Amino acid sequence: MSDKEASPAGDGEDGGPVLARNCTVDAVVAAILLVVGVVVIIEARRLGAGWTSDGPGAGYFPFYIGVIVCISSLGILWQALFSKSRDTGPFVDKLQLTRVMSVLGPAVLYVFAVVFLGLYVASAIYIALFMIVLGKYSAVKSVLIAVVVNAVFFLMFEVWFKVPLYKGTLEPLRFLGY
Amino acid sequence: MDELGALIQGFAVVLTPTNVALMFVGITLGVLIGVLPGLGGANGVAILLPLTFSMSPTSAIVMLSCIYWGALFGGAITSVLFNIPGEPWSVATTFDGYPMAQKGRAGAALTAAFTSSFVGAFVAVVMITFLAPLVAKFALKFGAPEFFSVYLLTFCSFVGMGKGSPFKILIAMALGFALAAVGMDTVTGQLRLTFGQSELMRGFDFLIAVIGLFGIGEILLSMEEGLNFQGKSARINAKVVWETWKELPRYWVTSVRSSLVGIWMGITPGGATPASFMSYGLAKKMSKTGSKFGTGEIEGVIAPETAAHAAGTSALLPMLALGIPGSPTAAVLLGGLLIWGLQPGPLLFVEQKDFVWGLIASMYLGNLVGLIVVLSTVPLFASILRIPFSIIAPVIVVICAIGAYTVHNAMLDIWFMLGFGLIGYVFKKLDYPLAPLVLALVLGDKAEDSFRQAMLVSQGEISIMWANPLVGSITTLALLMLAWPLISKVLHKIRPPKVNPLAAQQPVD
Numbered sequence: 001m002s003d004k005e006a007s008p009a010g011d012g013e014d015g016g017p018v019l020a021r022n023c024t025v026d027a028v029v030a031a032i033l034l035v036v037g038v039v040v041i042i043e044a045r046r047l048g049a050g051w052t053s054d055g056p057g058a059g060y061f062p063f064y065i066g067v068i069v070c071i072s073s074l075g076i077l078w079q080a081l082f083s084k085s086r087d088t089g090p091f092v093d094k095l096q097l098t099r100v101m102s103v104l105g106p107a108v109l110y111v112f113a114v115v116f117l118g119l120y121v122a123s124a125i126y127i128a129l130f131m132i133v134l135g136k137y138s139a140v141k142s143v144l145i146a147v148v149v150n151a152v153f154f155l156m157f158e159v160w161f162k163v164p165l166y167k168g169t170l171e172p173l174r175f176l177g178y
Numbered sequence: 179m180d181e182l183g184a185l186i187q188g189f190a191v192v193l194t195p196t197n198v199a200l201m202f203v204g205i206t207l208g209v210l211i212g213v214l215p216g217l218g219g220a221n222g223v224a225i226l227l228p229l230t231f232s233m234s235p236t237s238a239i240v241m242l243s244c245i246y247w248g249a250l251f252g253g254a255i256t257s258v259l260f261n262i263p264g265e266p267w268s269v270a271t272t273f274d275g276y277p278m279a280q281k282g283r284a285g286a287a288l289t290a291a292f293t294s295s296f297v298g299a300f301v302a303v304v305m306i307t308f309l310a311p312l313v314a315k316f317a318l319k320f321g322a323p324e325f326f327s328v329y330l331l332t333f334c335s336f337v338g339m340g341k342g343s344p345f346k347i348l349i350a351m352a353l354g355f356a357l358a359a360v361g362m363d364t365v366t367g368q369l370r371l372t373f374g375q376s377e378l379m380r381g382f383d384f385l386i387a388v389i390g391l392f393g394i395g396e397i398l399l400s401m402e403e404g405l406n407f408q409g410k411s412a413r414i415n416a417k418v419v420w421e422t423w424k425e426l427p428r429y430w431v432t433s434v435r436s437s438l439v440g441i442w443m444g445i446t447p448g449g450a451t452p453a454s455f456m457s458y459g460l461a462k463k464m465s466k467t468g469s470k471f472g473t474g475e476i477e478g479v480i481a482p483e484t485a486a487h488a489a490g491t492s493a494l495l496p497m498l499a500l501g502i503p504g505s506p507t508a509a510v511l512l513g514g515l516l517i518w519g520l521q522p523g524p525l526l527f528v529e530q531k532d533f534v535w536g537l538i539a540s541m542y543l544g545n546l547v548g549l550i551v552v553l554s555t556v557p558l559f560a561s562i563l564r565i566p567f568s569i570i571a572p573v574i575v576v577i578c579a580i581g582a583y584t585v586h587n588a589m590l591d592i593w594f595m596l597g598f599g600l601i602g603y604v605f606k607k608l609d610y611p612l613a614p615l616v617l618a619l620v621l622g623d624k625a626e627d628s629f630r631q632a633m634l635v636s637q638g639e640i641s642i643m644w645a646n647p648l649v650g651s652i653t654t655l656a657l658l659m660l661a662w663p664l665i666s667k668v669l670h671k672i673r674p675p676k677v678n679p680l681a682a683q684q685p686v687d
Contacts, residue, residue, distance in 0.1 A: 007424060026608055033349055040356050043371050047363075053595040055634040061626045065355045072349035079343070091219065091607060096402045103401045103560050104600070107394070107575050123576040127569075136570025149573055161229045166583050 016094030022087040026080035031074045037069030102134055118168030124150045181307055188535030197240050198332035201544055204241040205551045208248015212551060213256055213559050217574060218265050219490075220310050220506040220616070221392040224385045226583030227514050236533055240540040242514055243451040243494075246507055247541075247548045250450075252559065254291040255552070259560050266685045267486040270392040270458040274471060274478030281474050281631045285418035286425075292432060292552050293426060294480040299545045302444065305494050307538055310527070313499040317524040318439050320629035323562035323642050325500075326662065329625040332502055336614040338659030342686045346610045354615040360623020365630060375591050384619040385585045388510060388569060390595040391579040391612050397571055397601020414556050415561065417514040422476075436481045440488025445496060447504045450489040451614060455684045457485030462680075491541065497622050498534060499524060502621065508611050509620040549651050597654035609686045634663060 040062055048057030080086055092100070106126065113122035124146040131142035157163045167173060192198075211222030223242050230238035253265035260276035271291060278287035297405060303335045319329075333351055340347045344562035360371045361381025372378040426433075436457040461470045461481035493504030494511070501523035503509040515522045522531055527534055552559075582595035618625075636642035644650040658665075 022608065025604070029604060029608060033353070036353070036356070040359075040371065040524040043373075047370060049369055050481060051532060052572065055365075056630050058363045058366045060371055060633075062359045062370065064318065065352050066575065068352040069356065072352065074516055075345040075619065076343065079345070081493055090484065091365070092402070099401050100603070103398060103575075106572075107596060107599075111579065111596055115589060119576075119580060123579070127572040127576065130572035131568055135566060137568070139422060145569065149576075153576075155263075157580070157584075162586055162589075166587070166589060170594050173619060175433055178219060 016109045018090040018093045019097055020091040022089050023080045025091045026087070027077055030076040030080060033069060033071040036072055036079065037090050040069060103152030106130060114166065114168065116168050116170050117172055118170075119165045120150050120154055121168065121172045123153070179241045181311060182597070183540060184311075184531065186309055188537075188539030189543075191391065191532050191536035192240060192539045193237060195268065196616075197237055197540070197544075198547075200237055200241040200253075201244045201540065201547050202551065204244025205248040205251075205544065205548045206555075208245035208250075209252040209255070209552060209559055210244065210248075212249035212252020212265060213562055214570065214574065217577070218392055218396070219642060220510050221389045221578070221581075222249055223507055223510045224388040224585075225393070225577060227385060227510065228581070228584035229503045229515070230514070231517070235515075235520055236536045237609055238514065238518060239533070239537050240544070242511060243540060244510070244544040244547070246490070247544045248472065249507075250299075250487050251292060251295055251548050251552045253486075254288065255321070255556060255559055255587050256382075256563060258287045258291060258479075259621070267454050267490070268482075269451070269685055270318065270482035270486075272456040273458065274305065274475050277472065278475035278476070278479065283474065285414045286417070286422045287474075288414060288556055289419050289422040289553065290479045292549055293423065293482045294436070294484040295487040295548045296373060296545050297433050298437050298440050298486070299491045299541070299599050301434075302441050302488040302491035302537065303541045303545070305441055305492065306498070310495050310499045311540070313495065313523040317431075317500050318528075320524070322628045322635065322669040323645060324652070325647045326501060326625065326628040326632050327643060327656060328500060329621060329628065331652055331656040332447050332496075332504075333618065333625075334612070334656040334659035336617075338662035339446070339452065340611055340614075341452070341681070341684055341685075342611065344398075344663040350605070350610050351368070351614040351618045354618025354623045355625070357387070358384075358619050362624060364627065379575070380461075380586065380588075382594065382619065383585055383591065384590045384616060386582050386594050387598050387619055388506065388616055389578050389600035391605075391616070392506075392582075392596025393574065394595065394599025395606055395612075396458035397574055398599065398603040399606055400567070400572060413552060419553060421667065425476065425638060426480070429480050430463070432477055432481050433484050435460060436484035437488045440485035440490075441492045443485070443670075444489035444492025444504055447493075447496075447613075447617070448465075448492070448506050449686060450486040453489035454482035454486040455680055458482045459680050469636075477536075491545075494541075495510065498526065498537070499525075501624070503617065506616045509617050513620060516600065533559045563616060611686050620635050628641050 025073070044059030044063035044066055047059035047062070049059040049063035050057055110122060110126040113125065117125070126150060128142045128146035131137040131145065132139055157165050185404060208222065211217040212219070223460065224247050226245060227242065233241070249265065253263060253268035254271055254275070256262045257268040257271040257395065258279050261272050262274055263269040275287045277293060331399070336351065337344050337347050347546070356371070358381070361369070361379055363370050369379060405642060439457045439460065440450070440453045443449065443456065458478065458481050461477055462468045465468040465471070465477055467475055467477065488506065493508040497503040497508040497512050501512065503512045512522050520526065520533065579592050582591045583589070585591060602612065632642055643653040
């Protein structure tokens, strides 16, 4: 990356050191998209991007899509690395990343929990823990809100609109009969 | 006046007790969605779509479109009271709405915002009533090349009229098409881009993408700011409403102009956000009190709100008449039509008269109901914003997960949603537009089909896109749009443009 000289690796406004700059992330994303584009082109050619006996092949359209992705990502890559007007503003600073991860991390764990416990139980635990750990609420209040929210969801989906939700491989709510 | 007769029949279809009740439910849910951070028109409708699977298509579309109107109304509440635009199209409303609230005129600002929303939507619905059947009739003669040229125009318009890097618009679009191609090829039955994963055979559902990109992505963005709401309180009573209503007719020129801007930007896929900015800019330029804009002028609230609502409503015209949505939310509604077994497009006006005119009638009623609901319940919705973010955030993640799961009853979709959320966050921060991605994902298969059919007819000759004056002019216009960023660059070299101070604040939509 050639953005080192753009500005000293100073602090963000008040959120601690800037961890990444816009042009850096821009370049990385463009590079990833370039790979995606190449993969699409290769796959399209494998499927037959040309003319078959009964018309355009399955890869005919995706081939051109892949070409557009490649050209555009090269354009963005060029702008992000060499353009004079590239955006060297901060993409994310330490405080922001911590905040984002404090939502994203638990969300990933939550989806893992859904696989085993089902949507209702996992959601209740997730909301309660989120409130206790990040919101600093008392345990009683958090659990109460979590249970009430999920009871409302349960009534709305299972009882009123008759849309069954995922119960998990362990089916902890089997005793309810739904 | 065939349309009026059909419309009256439409009212008869809609005015059943169940449908009217669903209207109120829809508007209330919609305002709620518009007010909450992370839930907006598009993903709100996407999440609630599965709830309607068991309803009749007419009841379902009545409720869903009312959610949409509600979300359009709801965006104004957060803009005026909290200076936080709940939706991208209400950014322009904050310019004068929030200063008005600071001066203690929050009630007047909200009344003006809601009323002009209603006016904008009403004008747009009248336009739809008379124009949509004509467009549909005209489009009945379309063949594959014509349809593909319209798709082309839709997507090229994003490049020509969009804000930000044209490369990013192009890539967002192409990425949408690539994601749409994943799964079984509809023509040859071959599996495409699945890399041997049988779960990918179904492909990526755009509803999942919408929920992830707009829902989870938005939550991550809001979390980054470490939101703490500092809101003004609003009290709307009959007196404030009446006083404001007496004031509004003075600004009828602004209303008319904003409605027209909105209608134009809504039919072409410019969308509600650019419409609101354009209208605000025009009002500032043309108003006698233009220099005072930004300090709490009621006209500065009327202009963007009228245009945003007119655009949001007009976006349904191409969706109904051509099967090509003008906005992500219209795209989600179109996805709903497909799920209920209706084929959007010109034939809808012939084969599903009840449905189409029921929908149009519900637009009239829905906006009226919306106006009544929001005027009477503003304090309630404003208080929702005072619920701390550490409660709202996990609840919204849960709602998104439930929404993603119910689309196909597939656990894998929840993972996809999370992935799309991350993409949405990064794209939003880097100013990649999300609307073209979603529209490409929705229209991918249909655009590809029409392209293949066109190529099949001409045996691979691209000249079929100029085979007759109609298709030729649409294609030429599309290519002009595509090249517009280059053309405007050249024009700027010749004649440097005036710098538009508003443009910097317009979000990439």
